[in-house]
Amino acid sequence: MYTQKVIEHFTTPRNMGEMEDADAIGKVGNPVCGDLIWIYIKVKDDVITDITFKTFGCAAAIATSSMITELTKGKTLKEAYQITRNDVAENLEGLPPIKMHCSNLAADGLHKAIEEYLEKTGRTIDDIK
Amino acid sequence: MYTQKVIEHFTTPRNMGEMEDADAIGKVGNPVCGDLIWIYIKVKDDVITDITFKTFGCAAAIATSSMITELTKGKTLKEAYQITRNDVAENLEGLPPIKMHCSNLAADGLHKAIEEYLEKTGRTIDDIK
Amino acid sequence: MVEQVNFNHSAGVPIDERVLQAMEPYFRKFYGNPSSVHSAGQQSAKAIENARVQVSQLIAADSKDRIIFTSGATEANNLALQGFAYRHRRNGNHIIISQMEHLSIINTVKFLSKQGFEYNQVKVDQYGVIDTQALQKAITDQTIIISIQHGNKEVGTIQPIAKISKIANDAAIPLHVDAVASAGQIPIDVTKMGISMLSLSSNDLYGPKGVGALFTKRGISIQPILLGGGQEYGIRSGSENVAGIVGMGAAAEIAQQQLEKNATHLRGLRDNLIKGVLNKVDEAYLNGHPKNRLPNNANIRFAFIEGESITLHLSLHGFLVATSSACTSKTLAPSHCLLSMGVSEAEAHGALQLTLGRENTLNQVDRFIEVLPPIITKLRAMSPLSKDVPYDLFEDEEHDHEHSHEHD
Amino acid sequence: MVEQVNFNHSAGVPIDERVLQAMEPYFRKFYGNPSSVHSAGQQSAKAIENARVQVSQLIAADSKDRIIFTSGATEANNLALQGFAYRHRRNGNHIIISQMEHLSIINTVKFLSKQGFEYNQVKVDQYGVIDTQALQKAITDQTIIISIQHGNKEVGTIQPIAKISKIANDAAIPLHVDAVASAGQIPIDVTKMGISMLSLSSNDLYGPKGVGALFTKRGISIQPILLGGGQEYGIRSGSENVAGIVGMGAAAEIAQQQLEKNATHLRGLRDNLIKGVLNKVDEAYLNGHPKNRLPNNANIRFAFIEGESITLHLSLHGFLVATSSACTSKTLAPSHCLLSMGVSEAEAHGALQLTLGRENTLNQVDRFIEVLPPIITKLRAMSPLSKDVPYDLFEDEEHDHEHSHEHD
């Protein structure tokens, strides 16, 4: 049911782990629903220089977390904020329909991390858009 | 479903055919119900000297007709009147449960022929019992 | 031993070897539950979807329509009628069927009539063809569904579905068609024919027994009969009979591919059989429509004799055939189809139902035509009935046969 | 490729080769309709009666009782409850089941509750064992039937049927038992156990899918769901799935003969499996009853991680297992059994459901115990949850995950 790409990101996830000195953390999901994604970002000059994740969830949740970190690293906040759910799913060469909500969650986590970072620096997303 | 004995009487029925000079005919059944049995008897000194049948009906109806003629020939009217449905079925080594009514019919035909004969001679079955 | 020849395909069809081969991996290897995420389960799920496509193609269904797999045609018919009636009760309580329907339709509407529904059984003519005017008249503002069979397995008559569907569609009433006997025999196009629901049986397509399907057109909603895990679009719960469904799919595909070839072969046999028997035997009559009949069906009535005794003689010559005689049925009741067509109860007893299959040959038909006439002659010699002593002599007589049975 | 090891027998069981061999003649040769008079039909009829005997022996039924063959366990459960409820409506409208029942029971009583019936779902303890006092209290003068499962396929718990049956019998209420998961695993004696109806599934006995049976004790009358030709004592119409029924019979006979041997083998594997995993993995908990559990079932819950990701890793090592995680179900709803046992929704996501089969070996279990711990470690390293960040931190949070889904 999963593409080869999903399996690969699931078994050898990129950028996995806590980031001790993160500039912001985007926490989304709820274990009650079976998915919890934490996205840690490190930002310099509005560029995401480092990004990691920790995820409780199914294979799709883990693979989308891994993929979003890969898509994001080195991007400006603005660019990163434009990454959509579809970008994640497409780069994984598709997700089963019933798992599409998992790709939402990873993108939401990234967006939340960015918002949190902006808030810390007294801005909103419109300031950099 | 039928015993070898039933098949044998069905394929080579004994005493089959009309009897032109019958002393009495017992007609039972109804084509609407799928069975019609005519039993012809010839009687001398209250002994059934000859008996034949004609039957419209299923294999069981034909085999029981044949069997009852065999059981009856040479018997006195009294003896013949005592032949039961069970005698017919037993001598055929059994009938499928759903076909038991067919053995009723052949015995009924014989009894009716005897009654008819007695009536012609002004008696009832009690007179010879 | 004599060669066994099956002219009784209405009582069961041998499975096609190719179908059995298609099924085998699903017994041994891919036995996983289609709902599970594992490869074995996924393989089962794929196989079921493939079978859905194969079945839809046989009846030219659209990919938006549904094929709901069931345990057989009886369940498909029950699901169609109970499922539709309960779901649409608010719109009316009246159901129309015909006199020719299978018991799985008739007894289902009888059952529904105890739950507040009403039904009409539209009458048929001497060939078993529905009286479309009577159908038209039977429609009320309470009518929610019309169910008419396509072909009749017993007497072979094919109904004018196009006409019937026009009447139904003009009245905006969905039409359910029981195509158990016709599918694979004659072309079916649910879209062109304007059919909303259609029942199929796997075994009649040379697939395994215990599988059937209900087609429902997009937009037709029905209520489930069997509740549970929500399989089959939530309309038919129960772990899927994967091997069986795969078998039905494979059978449908073969049936579709070979439809013209098989129909031509069967029509040839059937016409030879009918002509041969009617030529050689007096007082023999074809039941059902002379032209609009299923390619594999010949139903012939022999006056003055009873069907079971004919079939038993035939079986001793290796021919397996059925009779419409009540004597072979569990209830000892005569065929309701023949009675509806105006055949008397007495005459109905003498009807042979010959249903041919792909594997039958002209040689077998020729041999049958040789073997049958002496059997008829022998049984007629045994029968008290004849042209001079016809059935109707007895019409008013007391049924003492039944009496003696009761006193037993 | 790695050896494929099936520890997921709850999602489908491979058919026993001997069963398949017993079935084969009924596909190819004896495909006749059991109601027909011909030898092929008669052979089918005999084979079905033989299967009835084989199935009755597995559950020690009396020859006066009935075994009604159905299309599976779901149909058997539906027939038991719908059939009994409708037939005995005059006596009351109340049905008692438990929280642990399969969806084919729960959804059937929910359906019946829309037709004027009412039901209670008796609660269970932390091991999934029915609260018999609550059962006793649930009985009203309207209660017409009690339906409790014997064994639970998901968590393995076996119910105290003797106690339950005493309560039912004292109140003169018939007891239906869903024995789908327990039959062939542990002994069943319907007579001694005081059971009035009992559901069985063929596949769970290593027979074909698409077949099941409902046992009804002499004197228990139910109404048919599927109407038609009157097969199966008039209670379940439809041409018989002869090969399937023969297969179920053969499977029942083998299951009965090998019951003790298989159960001992499976208990050995199961106990090794449970002990091995619980020894090697921290924060792992057995779901279901520690002692009164099905010989083939181990259900283990791993804290802080989600089940589907465990099963996927395992499958890459060749092990097929299931999870109670909602993420693998069609509805994305968590297991109602675990919730009833007091496991939280969050914890339920981490449950593995390991169901063993006859063909599994100790070697496979040993390998599993080697393979699993590193997977758990790896996934826990990935999870934001831990002893320091437990589930309940999140209990009150807004479910923004679902929100974002809705706005999509």
Ligand SMILES: Cc1ncc(COP(=O)(O)O)c(C=O)c1O
């Ligand atoms: C027209 C028709 N519909 C439905 C059925 C019921 O099929 P089954 O007994 O396989 O469920 C039959 C059986 O012969 C039939 O002829």
Ligand SMILES: Cc1ncc(COP(=O)(O)O)c(C=O)c1O
């Ligand atoms: C206890 C129980 N009853 C009934 C069923 C329904 O069985 P089926 O889906 O084969 O109809 C299941 C299925 O797993 C079950 O576990």
